Amino acid sequence: MAPRLGRIVLSLTLGGLALAGGPGTRGLHGAAAAAVSSPNIVVLLADDLDVVSFQAAVRAGFLPNITGLFASGTTFRQSFVSEALCSPSRATFFTGLYPHNHRVAGNNGPHGGFDNFYRDFGDNNLALWMQAAGYRTAHVGKFVNGYEDGTFVPRGWDDWQGLVDPTTYRMYDYDVSNNGHPVHYGHRLVKDYQTDVLAGLAEDFVLSSRAQGDTRPLFLSLAPVPPHRERDDFDGIRPAPRHYLTPRLPLPRPPSFNEEDMSDKPGWMQKLAPVDEAAMARLYNQRIASMRAVDDLLGRVVAAVAAIGELERTAFVFASDNGYLLGKHRWEAKILLYEEAIRVPLMMRVPGTAGPATVDEIVLNNDLAPTIAALAGATPGLAVDGRSLLPLLDGTATTWRRRFEVTFPPQVAGPAFDDPGTEAAPTFVPVPPFFAVRSGDDGILSDLIYAETIALVGSVVTDRELYDLRALKDPFQLSSRHADPSYLSRRLQLKQHLDALRTCGNGTCEALEN
DSSP states (O other), X not given: OOOOOOOOOOOOOTTTXXXXXXTTOOSOOHHHHHTTSSOEEEEEEESSOXXXXXXXXXXXXXXXHHHHHHTTSEEESSEEOSSOSXXXXXXXXXXXXXXXXXXXXXXXXTTBHHHHHHHHHTTSSHHXXXXXXXXXXXXXXXXXXXXXXXXXXXXXXXXXXXXXXXXXXXXXXXXXXXXXXXEEEOOOTTTTOHHHHHHHHHHHHHHHHHHTTOOSOXXXXXXXXXXXXXTTBTXXXXXXXXXXXXXXXXXXXXXXXXXXXXXXXXXXXXXXXXXXXXXXXXXXXXXXXXXXXXXXXXXXXXXXXXXXXXXXXXXXXXXXSOOOOTTBTTOOSSOSSSHHHHBOOEEEEOTTOOOOSEEOSOXXXXXXXXXXXXXXXXXXXXXXXXXXXXXXXXXXXXXXXXXXXXXXXXXXXXXXXXXXXXXXXXXXXXEOOEEEEEEOOSSSSOSEEEEEEEOSSSSOEXXXXXXXXXXXXXXXXXXXXXXXXXXXXXXXXXXXXXXXXXXXXXXXXXXHHO
């Protein structure tokens, strides 16, 4: 194991992290900005964190370190993922590509998971771009699903602390690859709690880098498991012992919760039974309580960065790999095209950039890799599908994305876990593939999503959906307008955009999104 260098304790509560420019400022300017031309970059990617749960936890005061840190940053209010599933989303994070281009379509099997990702991108991904730009790199936590050989260290990482499957989702009795040496953590209630162990490993990376005299800028990829379910516990996820008594919050029950009339949904969804409301409430609160340790993790990392005197030269990014439905449209989990699954939190705090407090343009997980590369002065080795977000922060963006693709590709369609919230064994529902296009506000196709569901066998379109997401129309996606004559011209336009986006690549996606 890496040597323990002690825990640095700072007061990192709400408002206590406006350190990058002093009180009343939003960033560094002038000579100070020049000093962060190669900033340290810390990315925290939560697992299955939906926007509604995140906002509820913030309002309740459960995430003071996250809230305090990004009080002097930028919140992206329309942040989405292009496939709402762990492995595809993480492959997008490390490549900047749509799923149809990186081809990691699922979490496992012949078209998903770590083996497929590493086969095609093991020699060309964000970590290697950062190393080539002179960064010292570390990954701590979950990587791409299916990383099972703890003796193997993926290229690009100076410090590799990867959770090893199949134990990744366990808060106790799990394995971590310490630079190719598997280390087993047991079930000591406090010392082995997974999120806290990851916090210590991340803290060590920051402190030891400078203690060893390494002056390279740091790139730290943090990937804790919460609020994802524990694999061995279908009822929820264990919060840290100190957070067991987290006050319970009321389960959000918008009109889409256990949607009463499912006749406009694809045929397979019309067979779904309502979820168990009590189970969803329990899961909702366990997920939120588990995020408190993630907040502590970020606080420890920020404290370590402050301890080496480099908080003012460090950029922070907070995001999630996908959202979660928690009973909306009678579905517990993710994968689907609905807003609760594809919308995710995204916040950035970039030194040297007096960016806006909020950004309303559509941004994607496709954009994270090119943004990080732009911050670092790194050169992507791929023709990325995403775009740097920095022009949105410094006000130089002249045009921006108006639409994007959402997908669950055919090669991954099959059994997808969705627990209806009962105390019985989980159920497995075959989810058919789909392709969808989500539009923003371009004056004509304003806040619409059009989707085509494909047969499990063959390529026949079995169902179509079209939702008008505007606030005065159908923001909860309760009534599909795909057969409404007044939406015919818009449906045909969206269909054209979808057909083009499904095959974009090699630098062509940006123009098709604008």
